[in-house]
Amino acid sequence: MRAANILHLGIKELRSLLRDPVMLVLIVFAFTFSVYSSATTMPETLNRAPIAIVDEDRSPLSARIVDAFQPPFFLPPDLIDFGQMDARMDAGRDTFALVIPAGFQRDILSGQPAVVQLNVDATRITQAFSGGGYVQAIVTAEVQEFANRHRGDANLPVDLVLRARFNPELDNARFGSVMEIISNVTMLSIILAGAALIRERERGTIEHLLSMPVTPLEIMIAKVWSMGTVVLLASAASLSVVVQGLLGVPVEGSVLLFLSGAALHMFATTSLGIMLATFARSMPQFGLLLVLVLLPLQMLSGGVTPRESMPLAVQTLMLAAPDTHFVMLAQAILYRGAGIGIVWPQFLALAAIGAILFAIALARFRRTIGAMV
Structure with missing residues (x-):
């Protein structure tokens, strides 16, 4: 050689x-x-996801929930009728469709079980995977603040201190x-x-x-x-x-x-x-x-x-x-x-x-x- x-x-x-x-x-x-x-x-968090809301309750609580969905996580929500929801999702216009039923605020104030429906276009896998948790957190926070009559952080029994190694800004x-x-x-x-x-x-x-x-x-x-x-x-x-x-x-x-x-x-x-x-x-x-x-x-x-x-x-x-x-x-x-x-x-x-x-x-x-x- x-x-x-x-x-x-x-x-x-x-x-x-x-x-x-x-x-x-x-x-x-x-x-x-x-x-x-x-x-x-490839954003690491939910970013400008399209969402539509069917507000059948038309109450102050449902209005608060609608106003809570804002950029950068979501686009400003479109208020639609229940009959439009399936057609819009079939056309790929919405990733999330949230349905707030009639009597939702009344049930919350009376202590009765209240349910909202979230429809997700799972073909948009990146947004669908994490978006459900975002929607649940937003709705839960608004309902708790409305029921408690004030905005404030809950006093948790344990304070978790996060220290990210090697990538502190995530x-x-x-x-x-x-x-x-x-x-x-x-x-x-x-x-x-x-x-x-x-x-x-x-x-x-x-x-x-x-x-x-x-x-x-x-x-x-x-x-x-x-x-x-x-x-x-x-x-x-x-x-x-x-x-x-x-x-x-x-x-x-x-x-x-x-x-x-x-x-x-x-x-x-x-x-x-x-x-x-x-x-x-x-x-x-x-x-x-x-x-x-x-x-x-x-x-x-x-x-x-x-x-x-x-x-x-x-x-x-x-x-x-x-x-x-x-x-x-x-x-x-x-x-x-x-x-x-x-x-x-x-x-x-x-x-x-x-x-x-x-x-x-x-x-x-x-x-x-x-x-x-």
Whole structure:
């Protein structure tokens, strides 16, 4: 194995990437607009939800309840008749429809059981999931204040003091932006490495390489270091410019330590991308394989939901995936400021998984080349 061959082959891969505008646009989009939108377009609380109210009571209490639904949680409510409710929800105009029955205030003042009906459009899952609790809290607060004849906080027997660690403002941008970078590192390293091999096969340049004094090991290492370097530099720029600069999200730990872990992770994922490319005969086939691989990696690695909430069998199985360990070390470093003394097990696991995937990909690559000779 000659270092000069690996260097020149890697430079060839970089030049080939520069002549591929689609891949360049994908890289720029993934580490700029995609990161920014993930941090800003998913509100962590209910925001401007449309609500309609059927007020059949027409009492001071029902008027108070209507006036309580205001921005930013809800849009100003539309007062409608009972006959309009189903048609408006069928048309998608309202997420919530609250029905206040006749005699509601009378029942409250007389101590009789009183019921209001809340209809929810559950297809709007983000608003529907949390909105019911907001509506119940607003109605309950207004009824209690009306019944007690004054506004005031209830004297609770226990005072809960909330101290939020690592994200004191409970800002969703801190989670969304960093996790998007972590997800895109995995996605692009697999895509770029696999696409580099597919391009060689589709353009017929793989035959030219076979006629040169280079080995399959040199060819594969060149693809790994070149594509890995592109993703590593793009992620570092995104973390510095978009996350820390544009979004103002602080990074608690060492960026250099995170990039070291990302480099180990990309050693594994670029090898995985090359291995997938040896099974695919064209870019469309490679794309279908990516769907089967990327979605489980991203959904089950702990980046979307905590691993502890998953079945034990899934947790154990996903320990064989590099994404699981990368998410663990990235969150520990960037969120909690962890050092190498804490994340060294994840570094070791990534190195072991990367070595196994590299060996499998190299064996598959040699077999593919042997079939072409």
